[in-house]
Amino acid sequence: MPVHPLPASLDTSAASPLRHDLIATLDRGEAIHLDGSGVARVGQACLQVLAAAQACAVARGVGFRLDDPSDALRHMIALARLESALAPNG
Amino acid sequence: MNFDEIQQIFFQECEEGLATMEGNFAAVRQGAYDTETINTIFRSVHSIKGGAGAFGHERLQAFTHEYETLLDLVRNGTLVLTPALLGTIVSAFDMLSDHVAAARDGGTPPADGAMLARLIEAAHAPEPQAAQDTVTEAATVSTGAVGNDFDDLFEICAPAPSTGDGDGGDDGFDDLFALCETPATDETGDGWHITLVPGPTALDHGGEPLLLLRELAALGAEVTSCDLGNLPTLSDLHPERAYLGWTLTAPSSVAEDDIRAVFEFMGDVDLRIVRGANAEDEAPEALPIANAPEAASAPMTDTLPPSSAPQPVKAAASPDPAATVLPPEAAAPRTAAAAVQTIRVDLDKLDRLVNLVGELVITQAMLAQRLSEHQLGGISELTDLDHLTRELQESTMAIRAQPMKTVFSRVPRIIRELEVETGKRVRLDIEGEMTEVDKTVVERIGEPLTHLIRNAVDHGLETPAERLAAGKPEEGVVTLSAAHHSGRIVITVADDGRGIDRKRVRAKAVERGIIAADAILTEEEIDNLIFAPGFSTASTVSNISGRGVGMDVVRKNVQALGGRIGISSQLGHGSSFALSLPLTLAVLDGMIVTVGEQTFVIPLGHIVESLRPDDDAVKSLGATASLLDVRGSYVPVHRIAEQLGIAGAIADPTQAVLIVVESDHGQAVLMVDSIQDQRQVVVKSLEANYEAIHGLAGATILGDGRVALILDVDALISRWRRDPRHGAPQLELAA
Numbered sequence: 001m002p003v004h005p006l007p008a009s010l011d012t013s014a015a016s017p018l019r020h021d022l023i024a025t026l027d028r029g030e031a032i033h034l035d036g037s038g039v040a041r042v043g044q045a046c047l048q049v050l051a052a053a054q055a056c057a058v059a060r061g062v063g064f065r066l067d068d069p070s071d072a073l074r075h076m077i078a079l080a081r082l083e084s085a086l087a088p089n090g
Numbered sequence: 091m092n093f094d095e096i097q098q099i100f101f102q103e104c105e106e107g108l109a110t111m112e113g114n115f116a117a118v119r120q121g122a123y124d125t126e127t128i129n130t131i132f133r134s135v136h137s138i139k140g141g142a143g144a145f146g147h148e149r150l151q152a153f154t155h156e157y158e159t160l161l162d163l164v165r166n167g168t169l170v171l172t173p174a175l176l177g178t179i180v181s182a183f184d185m186l187s188d189h190v191a192a193a194r195d196g197g198t199p200p201a202d203g204a205m206l207a208r209l210i211e212a213a214h215a216p217e218p219q220a221a222q223d224t225v226t227e228a229a230t231v232s233t234g235a236v237g238n239d240f241d242d243l244f245e246i247c248a249p250a251p252s253t254g255d256g257d258g259g260d261d262g263f264d265d266l267f268a269l270c271e272t273p274a275t276d277e278t279g280d281g282w283h284i285t286l287v288p289g290p291t292a293l294d295h296g297g298e299p300l301l302l303l304r305e306l307a308a309l310g311a312e313v314t315s316c317d318l319g320n321l322p323t324l325s326d327l328h329p330e331r332a333y334l335g336w337t338l339t340a341p342s343s344v345a346e347d348d349i350r351a352v353f354e355f356m357g358d359v360d361l362r363i364v365r366g367a368n369a370e371d372e373a374p375e376a377l378p379i380a381n382a383p384e385a386a387s388a389p390m391t392d393t394l395p396p397s398s399a400p401q402p403v404k405a406a407a408s409p410d411p412a413a414t415v416l417p418p419e420a421a422a423p424r425t426a427a428a429a430v431q432t433i434r435v436d437l438d439k440l441d442r443l444v445n446l447v448g449e450l451v452i453t454q455a456m457l458a459q460r461l462s463e464h465q466l467g468g469i470s471e472l473t474d475l476d477h478l479t480r481e482l483q484e485s486t487m488a489i490r491a492q493p494m495k496t497v498f499s500r501v502p503r504i505i506r507e508l509e510v511e512t513g514k515r516v517r518l519d520i521e522g523e524m525t526e527v528d529k530t531v532v533e534r535i536g537e538p539l540t541h542l543i544r545n546a547v548d549h550g551l552e553t554p555a556e557r558l559a560a561g562k563p564e565e566g567v568v569t570l571s572a573a574h575h576s577g578r579i580v581i582t583v584a585d586d587g588r589g590i591d592r593k594r595v596r597a598k599a600v601e602r603g604i605i606a607a608d609a610i611l612t613e614e615e616i617d618n619l620i621f622a623p624g625f626s627t628a629s630t631v632s633n634i635s636g637r638g639v640g641m642d643v644v645r646k647n648v649q650a651l652g653g654r655i656g657i658s659s660q661l662g663h664g665s666s667f668a669l670s671l672p673l674t675l676a677v678l679d680g681m682i683v684t685v686g687e688q689t690f691v692i693p694l695g696h697i698v699e700s701l702r703p704d705d706d707a708v709k710s711l712g713a714t715a716s717l718l719d720v721r722g723s724y725v726p727v728h729r730i731a732e733q734l735g736i737a738g739a740i741a742d743p744t745q746a747v748l749i750v751v752e753s754d755h756g757q758a759v760l761m762v763d764s765i766q767d768q769r770q771v772v773v774k775s776l777e778a779n780y781e782a783i784h785g786l787a788g789a790t791i792l793g794d795g796r797v798a799l800i801l802d803v804d805a806l807i808s809r810w811r812r813d814p815r816h817g818a819p820q821l822e823l824a825a
Contacts, residue, residue, distance in 0.1 A: 012293050015329035023324055040214075041159070043298050044288075048333050052324040072168070079303050081316040081336065 003067070005035040010073070015045035022053040031063030039073040047076065051085040064089050099434060100141040101194045107134035108187055109499035115180055116502060116520065118171070128165040129308050131179075133352075135161055136301065138190065143295035149199040150189045155296045156209040157182050162301070163213055178212050181205065184503055281342045282349060282365055284311065287335035289358030299332060299359070305352040311340035335360075437529075440489060444676055447486045448772040451677075452791045454479045455769070459793030480770070487676060491526040494572040494581070497536050498523045501543060501570055508547040515554055515564055516547055521571035527579045531671055534651055535581065538644040542583040542667050543568065545641070550587035550665055560662065562586070575670075578653075578695065584666035590659040592616045599625065614756070617657040621645045652678075652693075652787060654753075654804060680771050680790075681749070682798065683762040685730050686739035689798040691771055691790055692760065696751040696803040700765060708743045716743050718759045720750060727759040728810050730801070734785065739763055753807045760803070773800065785809065 004021065007014055025032055032053055050066070057064035065088040069077065077086055111134045117123045139154035160179065163169040171179075188200040284306065288299040303313055317335035327333070340349060346363060353361055454475055461467050498520050505518045551557075551566035558564055569584040592613060599605045599619045611619075619625060623642040648655050653671035672678065672695070680691035681700070709717045709724065716727040727748065731739030740746040740763045749760045771790035776783055787802040 012296075012298075012330055019324065019327060019329045026324070043293075044300050044332060044334060045293055045329055047300075048321055049324070049327065049329060051318060051334075052321055052327050055321070056324040075166075076300060079307065079313060080300060080334070081313050085316065085318055 002030075003033045003035045005037075006039050006073075008038050008040045010039055010042040010046035012043055012045040015049050018046055019049045019053075022049065022056075026053070026056055026060060026062065029060075029062065032057050032065070033063070034066045036066050036069035036073045039070045042073050042076045044080070047080055047082055047086075051082055054086055054089070058089050097145050100145060101190070102434070104138050104141065104190045104194070107137055108183075108190065109495060110134050111183055112499045112502050113495070113523075115183065116518070118176060125165065126308075128161065128171070132158065132161040132165050133305065135186070136305070138186070139296070142193065143297065145193075147193040149202070150193045151295055153186065153189050153202050153206065156206050156213070157186060158301075160209050160213045162304075166304075169212070175212055178208050180506070182209055184506070187503065280366060282311070282338075282340040282344060282346070282363055284338040284340060284349065285335070285360075285362040285364075286338065287317065287360040288332040289360065290331045290333075292332040292358045293330050294358075297358075299334075302352055302359075303336060303338075306338055306340065306349065309340060309344050309348055309352070311338045311344070311349075313338050332358075435489075444486055444490065447483050448676060451479055451483055451770070451772050452793075455793035456795060457793075483677060483770075487528065490529045490676075492529050492532045493524045493526050494532065494579075495523040496532050497539060498570060498572070500536070501539075504540060504543055505547065505568065508544060512547060513553065514547060514551050514566060516551065517565050517567050519567060519569045521569065522573045525572040525574060525579060527572075527671065528676070531579070531651055534647065535669070535671070538647040538669070539570075539581065539583065541641070541644050542669075543570070546583055546585040546587070546665070546667075550585035550589075552588050556588075579671050581669040581671065582666055583669075584664060586664040589661040589663055589665055590617055590620070590657070591661060595619055614657070617659060618755075620657075621655070649802075649804060677770050677772055678800070679769070680800065681768050682766040682771075682792070683747070683749070684764050684766060685734070685762050686736040688734075688736050689766065689792065689796060690730070690762070691798050691800040692749060692751070692762075693787070693800065693803065694768065696753065698750040698752055698757065700747060700749045702746075703744055703748055705744050708748075718743070718748055718750070720757070720759075723757075725750065725757050725759050726810075727761050728807060729761045730806070731761075733806060733810060751803050751807075753804045755804070755807050755811050758807045758810075760801075760806075771798075771800070 004025065006018075010018070022032060034050075054064045066086055077083060111131050114123070114127050114131050117127055135154050135158045139151055139158055142148075142151035142154060160169070160182075164171055164175070164179070169175060182205055185200055185202055185205050189202070191197065192199045286299075286302065286306075288297075288302075291297075292299050307313070313336050315337045317337065318333075320335070321327070321333045342365065346365075349363055350361075353359055458467060458472055458476065461469070461472055466472070501520070502518055505516050508514070509516050546568050547566075551568070552560065552562070554564040557566060567586045569582070571582045571584075573580055596605070596611065596616050596619070599616075599622065600607050600609075602622075602625060604619060604622045604625060605611065621641050621644070625641070645655055648669055648671070651671050653669055656668040656670065657665065658668070659665035678691075679694040681694060681697060683690050683692060703718060707719045708727065709719065711717060714729065714732065717724040718727050727743055729739075729741075730736070731741075740761075743761055746761045746763060747765055749762060749765075751758055751760055771792075773788045774790060776786060776788055779789075785802050785806045787800045787805075789797050789799050792798050
């Protein structure tokens with residue numbers, strides 16, 4: 001399962017390409033496996049794309065993993081109380 | 091209220107925010123800062139950004155976006171505040187001020203490309219620098235301590251030891267979650283429950299609702315759950331629309347106004363703030379809410395903890411029936427007592443009120459005069475009316491009072507620019523910035539104050555090399571202070587520089603023909619020569635000061651405010667310029683005197699004493715000049731009637747009343763026929779109602795309806811000193 005590295009900047013402008021990539025992954029029937037170690041900035045737009053992707057993966061019965069989140073990413077996920085919504089499955 | 095009026099409020103709040111930032115930068119420079127200091131700076135920028143977006147100031151918004159990003163990294167500890175980074179942040183602040191001014195005045199925004207590049211570069215600095223590079227040791231300690239910033243909380247808990255269940259990973263993630271679940275609200279359950287749902291467009295114009303969460307967390311709030319009920323499927327999701335909502339709790343000690351202030355200028359947000367343990371019953375029940383995972387079930391991996399898909403969970407309701415649920419309107423009064431509430435009033439309305447109160451004071455005085463003519467001056471109702479009128483007047487004047495901070499907050503930037511222009515190093519110390527003074531004084535003191543500060547740096551302070559050679563610290567000190575003193579405000583600009591070289595000043599004055607070569611002058615008189623028109627001792631004319639066209643204008647401006655300037659200086663140790671100003675320009679305490687058939691008011695602030703002299707106390711010098719022996723000192727007697735061309739006045743000083751006054755030129759004696767009264771009078775501007783007249787500070791209407799002119803003591807004595815033999819035959823219109 002290829003690991004998809006998340007970009008350093010996950011601000012609002014990054015939400016659209018991220019969504020596009022995740023839809024493509026799911027459409028290929030692949031599990032989503034993300035590497036969050038390089039994320040320096042993150043905002044609501046990308047977090048909700050990730051949460052929607054996780055829900056979609058659950059619905060399709062494929063895996064979802066967000067590994068090695070950077071401090072910045074981890075902080076924002078915790079701050080927004082999205083730990084469950086971005087938790088791994090499968 | 092229309093769009094322009096709302097926007098005007100935004101710009102006023104921008105000014106307040108910039109002033110707040112400047113004050114906090116001063117604290118940072120002195121090392122007396124903590125996490126909240128940086129948070130405050132961040133919030134000011136954040137508010138400006140929000141308003142800029144709301145009112146369509148795109149350049150301002152774009153600039154604040156990058157500025158805010160950098161500040162956010164500083165406040166969450168990602169970046170360490172080194173002197174170099176502080177320099178970038180302060181420089182960006184100056185440019186932010188320019189941006190705000192351009193947006194407010196409709197001007198061209200400053201060229202900010204280079205500064206934006208600096209901000210972005212600083213924000214992407216790879217590693218925090220060593221602690222010894224921080225601005226101060228105190229700052230490092232302070233930011234490292236348990237602060238109220240949520241990110242700091244994570245910084246602290248991140249290295250916590252693992253519970254070690256064998257799943258690998260040692261980053262303390264469980265502890266992190268456990269810590270997150272520690273209730274932030276007080277144990278009484280009487281805290282705030284906040285429901286926050288950013289609208290669909292909340293991400294437009296660089297908006298970032300997560301920053302609101304961080305702001306709230308900084309206040310002590312805890313995010314308890316995230317509402318994912320509106321989140322569409324990935325394929326239906328619009329990537330730049332906001333879909334999430336949050337529920338938070340906050341301690342009851344947090345003021346509701348502080349919570350609401352976080353959302354200032356955040357237009358597209360649905361906010362609900364409820365106090366009480368049962369408040370969650372008020373939350374919309376249909377919305378599914380994703381809660382934080384249980385701490386005990388979280389695995390110790392470097393992967394986010396597993397969980398099933400978000401399940402709709404109804405927020406837990408407290409069973410405590412005793413807790414009260416207050417609607418926002420009812421909750422507000424509970425915080426009102428703690429918070430200072432303000433309203434904004436159009437200045438014209440305020441000025442009309444001040445004017446009307448002035449008229450009321452005059453009418454009250456006229457009424458008192460009429461009643462006294464009928465032997466009714468002592469009735470208690472009149473005394474009560476007098477007290478009430480005076481109280482009303484003082485209260486009205488207090489409305490116009492503003493802190494000197496408004497003016498002082500602009501000074502640090504001036505100092506920064508002067509440091510660059512002169513190559514000198516300057517530390518600015520500010521004292522008494524909360525001293526209040528009339529708005530008119532605040533508005534008009536800026537220019538003379540700026541010139542004095544420029545003068546202090548340009549002429550007063552030595553270069554770093556000169557200071558070191560003189561055994562002084564390399565960094566010069568300019569002290570700016572304000573204080574109330576004897577019913578006036580005294581603003582002082584002092585420096586620890588070279589002081590006034592009186593030999594050089596005197597030589598220059600002789601060279602310029604300002605004084606005769608053989609003139610005998612006191613040290614004070616020599617110091618005052620720097621206020622003479624065209625005087626300059628600068629070796630090189632700079633674009634800062636030194637053209638010799640400033641200090642005389644400074645004195646005129648201060649005098650126009652009813653003030654005066656005093657100088658004290660010690661060669662090699664520095665100089666101090668003290669501006670003594672009235673607290674308000676609208677009323678003054680004065681002595682009502684007569685000269686011939688005319689009535690005048692002498693401002694009480696000038697008067698030292700009044701007396702009817704013995705024959706041997708007055709010494710005549712020629713036909714018209716006299717000196718009064720005031721306890722061994724001979725003070726020149728100034729005949730008002732002669733200077734103002736008033737006929738029928740008493741000519742013999744021993745038959746007149748002599749009033750000893752203090753002026754910019756030392757003591758003098760004003761000769762009048764009689765003293766009528768001592769009272770507070772309402773000042774009517776001659777400039778506004780007629781035109782400026784040299785020697786007169788204004789006019790007032792007395793109780794009997796007559797107009798009395800208010801003497802400008804300094805101006806009268808100044809002219810008399812220049813030409814004591816020939817007083818002005820008539821009142822002279824000022825040029």
